[in-house]
Amino acid sequence: MNTAYTIIFYVFSFISVYVQIFFLVTFLEKRKHIVHNPENLDLLSYPTVTVAVPCYNEEKTIDKTIKSLLSLDYPKDKIKIYIIDDGSTDNTWDVIQKFKDNPSVVLLRKENGGKHTAINMALEKTESEFFGCLDSDSMVHPQALKRILKYFERDPSTMAVAPSIIAYKPNSILQYAQSIEYDMSIYTKKMLGFMGGIHVTPGPFSIFRKKVFDDLGPYHKAHNTEDQEIALRMQEHGYKIDHCPDAYVYTITPDSVVKLYRQRQRWIYGFIKNLIDYRKLLFKKEYGTIALFTLPSGLVSLFGVIFLFANIVGNIIKFIYNKIIQIQTIGIHSVLSYHYKFDWFFLNTKAALLFSVILYILVIISVLIGRKMAEGKSGLTLSIFYFVIIYSVVAPFWILRAIYNAIISKESSWTFERRVIND
Amino acid sequence: MHQHEPNDWKKYVIVLFITSTIFISGLWISNYFNNKKVDQLKSIESSISLDLLSSETQFDLMGELSCKDVSTTVLSSSLNSLADKISYSENNIGTDNTDVITLKKNYSLLEIKDYLLMKQITQRCGQKSVFILYFYKNDSCDDCTKQGYVLTSLRETYPNLRVYSFDYNLDLSAINAMKSIYKVSDTLPALVINGKVYSGLQNVDDIVKAFPELQTIKVDTTTPTTTKSTTKTTTKTTTPTTPTAKTN
Numbered sequence: 001m002n003t004a005y006t007i008i009f010y011v012f013s014f015i016s017v018y019v020q021i022f023f024l025v026t027f028l029e030k031r032k033h034i035v036h037n038p039e040n041l042d043l044l045s046y047p048t049v050t051v052a053v054p055c056y057n058e059e060k061t062i063d064k065t066i067k068s069l070l071s072l073d074y075p076k077d078k079i080k081i082y083i084i085d086d087g088s089t090d091n092t093w094d095v096i097q098k099f100k101d102n103p104s105v106v107l108l109r110k111e112n113g114g115k116h117t118a119i120n121m122a123l124e125k126t127e128s129e130f131f132g133c134l135d136s137d138s139m140v141h142p143q144a145l146k147r148i149l150k151y152f153e154r155d156p157s158t159m160a161v162a163p164s165i166i167a168y169k170p171n172s173i174l175q176y177a178q179s180i181e182y183d184m185s186i187y188t189k190k191m192l193g194f195m196g197g198i199h200v201t202p203g204p205f206s207i208f209r210k211k212v213f214d215d216l217g218p219y220h221k222a223h224n225t226e227d228q229e230i231a232l233r234m235q236e237h238g239y240k241i242d243h244c245p246d247a248y249v250y251t252i253t254p255d256s257v258v259k260l261y262r263q264r265q266r267w268i269y270g271f272i273k274n275l276i277d278y279r280k281l282l283f284k285k286e287y288g289t290i291a292l293f294t295l296p297s298g299l300v301s302l303f304g305v306i307f308l309f310a311n312i313v314g315n316i317i318k319f320i321y322n323k324i325i326q327i328q329t330i331g332i333h334s335v336l337s338y339h340y341k342f343d344w345f346f347l348n349t350k351a352a353l354l355f356s357v358i359l360y361i362l363v364i365i366s367v368l369i370g371r372k373m374a375e376g377k378s379g380l381t382l383s384i385f386y387f388v389i390i391y392s393v394v395a396p397f398w399i400l401r402a403i404y405n406a407i408i409s410k411e412s413s414w415t416f417e418r419r420v421i422n423d
Numbered sequence: 424m425h426q427h428e429p430n431d432w433k434k435y436v437i438v439l440f441i442t443s444t445i446f447i448s449g450l451w452i453s454n455y456f457n458n459k460k461v462d463q464l465k466s467i468e469s470s471i472s473l474d475l476l477s478s479e480t481q482f483d484l485m486g487e488l489s490c491k492d493v494s495t496t497v498l499s500s501s502l503n504s505l506a507d508k509i510s511y512s513e514n515n516i517g518t519d520n521t522d523v524i525t526l527k528k529n530y531s532l533l534e535i536k537d538y539l540l541m542k543q544i545t546q547r548c549g550q551k552s553v554f555i556l557y558f559y560k561n562d563s564c565d566d567c568t569k570q571g572y573v574l575t576s577l578r579e580t581y582p583n584l585r586v587y588s589f590d591y592n593l594d595l596s597a598i599n600a601m602k603s604i605y606k607v608s609d610t611l612p613a614l615v616i617n618g619k620v621y622s623g624l625q626n627v628d629d630i631v632k633a634f635p636e637l638q639t640i641k642v643d644t645t646t647p648t649t650t651k652s653t654t655k656t657t658t659k660t661t662t663p664t665t666p667t668a669k670t671n
Binding site: 240329351 | 454627
């Protein structure tokens with residue numbers, strides 16, 4: 001049993017270290033190719049762009065989202081903003097009325113049908129060369145669109161570009177932890193971009209050539225993670241997805257563990273279900289990095305987290321059981337009178353511990369590179385500690401729940417998910 | 424027509440090489456420190472062996488010396504500390520590791536020698552004492568864990584109580600001889616208290632009731648027959664409460 005555990009642990013550790021080293025080697029190899037655009041970037045031409053903003057009960061955040069789009073540094077006659085109220089039951093529709101006279105804004109209202117139906121409504125109406133959407137809990141940086149379009153300009157084979165998502169004004173330990181995760185994602189996503197292995201074009205402001213939808217069809221419901229499905233569909237057909245590290249999108253992160261839990265459960269659930277739907281990609285070398293690296297490592301990381309968590313919980317249960325036996329046998333005083341004497345001999349020198357330490361160091365390096373790329377900040381911060389602790393404890397729960405839901409095929413609805421957004 | 428980026432096989436191999444190097448280095452470092460620990464334990468055992476020999480020699484010379492000059496308590500605490508470290512090594516280096524098994528056998532022999540010496544000393548010096556030989560096994564023996572707690576607790580209450588623990592399944596002729604002398608069956612845990620065998624779990628009250636002289640040795644902690652009273656930190660460890668080795 002112990003040997004089996006050790007072997008499984010080594011396998012998970014090896015793969016996890018392999019993945020981190022892969023990112024690091026890619027970074028060292030390509031770091032000079034990470035473009036930092038100037039503040040006043042000019043494009044050779046300014047193509048037409050449509051941005052869809054699907055919303056459901058977003059009266060509190062929609063205003064900021066639209067204003068940020070209207071503040072984009074881009075010719076006003078070249079951009080169209082579709083705001084689609086997906087059957088909100090609050091005052092969202094009233095709130096957005098103040099933009100009805102803006103020539104760049106189109107207001108649409110429909111029966112509630114899910115996020116993908118709202119985006120597709122805009123997609124049907126647009127004739128623009130480029131199309132993207134922006135979740136109504138996010139705000140864009142004024143230069144974000146130009147920076148993204150520069151990627152299309154530089155490489156005509158690029159079919160979609162994902163932005164860098166940054167946590168908007170974090171002000172709690174939980175939100176600081178999430179901001180670290182978002183920073184780390186900027187690094188990993190850019191590296192995946194270099195390798196052609198991006199598996200999600202995030203809802204907040206990923207921009208596509210309209211041709212993608214003309215060729216491959218509109219968004220699917222895709223287990224409420226349409227932004228993962230469209231990326232996988234593109235990968236299946238060899239459509240190149242890149243990532244623009246300095247196209248910033250600020251997103252409001254959940255401010256409670258329960259909301260975070262629900263959000264992540266939906267994401268992981270979507271990942272699992274989409275992975276099942278696109279299982280034919282797995283390990284097929286003709287599909288490239290997505291098939292050989294991104295999807296397998298994502299899958300392994302899910303099981304790795306659960307394995308480690310089960311082990312920790314098992315040890316805690318064993319410890320408590322032993323203490324109960326001890327108390328039953330010789331009384332409570334035995335537990336209270338604990339004497340500890342430090343001795344270097346008892347310092348753990350198991351290889352497993354060393355591998356865990358190496359893995360944590362690699363993750364922290366990823367965070368540091370991500371922070372540098374995202375915010376230009378370097379050095380350690382307490383938020384990294386929050387991130388490691390909170391995610392180690394809470395992530396296994398949402399992963400387990402997502403796997404459970406995937407097995408029984410229980411989806412959380414988009415409308416429900418929308419209510420996750422902070423009050 | 425769209426095409427996937429070509430796979431960078433070279434990078435996959437390079438990363439595999441780097442990761443393997445890290446892992447092999449990790450295993451090597453771990454092994455290096457484990458060997459250092461084994462060496463440390465060997466050194467402790469050697470030192471205890473020397474101390475025992477010294478005590479035995481001292482004891483042989485006792486005719487000319489008083490009982491209070493026999494330094495045995497320090498030796499016992501060294502044995503206690505060693506027990507803890509061997510138990511820890513079983514968990515961390517491996518129960519099947521030959522070095523660990525050898526260390527454990529040596530430890531058992533040292534225990535037996537200490538037991539024989541202490542028996543003689545207490546008899547000659549007229550001390551009242553209780554010796555407990557404790558036989559346990561590591562696998563499938565919840566009562567052994569409980570018995571470990573009981574003995575640890577007793578040691579805390581009666582610091583001069585001497586408990587010697589033996590892995591019943593350890594393939595060592597000296598242990599087999601003791602099993603045979605005291606007729607210890609494989610119903611574990613088993614205790615041999617002042618020569619009498621008790622099979623199955625014995626709780627604190629059972630032992631205290633059966634051996635009222637324990638109360639006497641509790642008082643004895645200040646008598647001059649031992650050089651110093653044993654400290655609490657060392658008492659706990661005579662009974663390896665967390666033995667995990669499968670040492671067959």
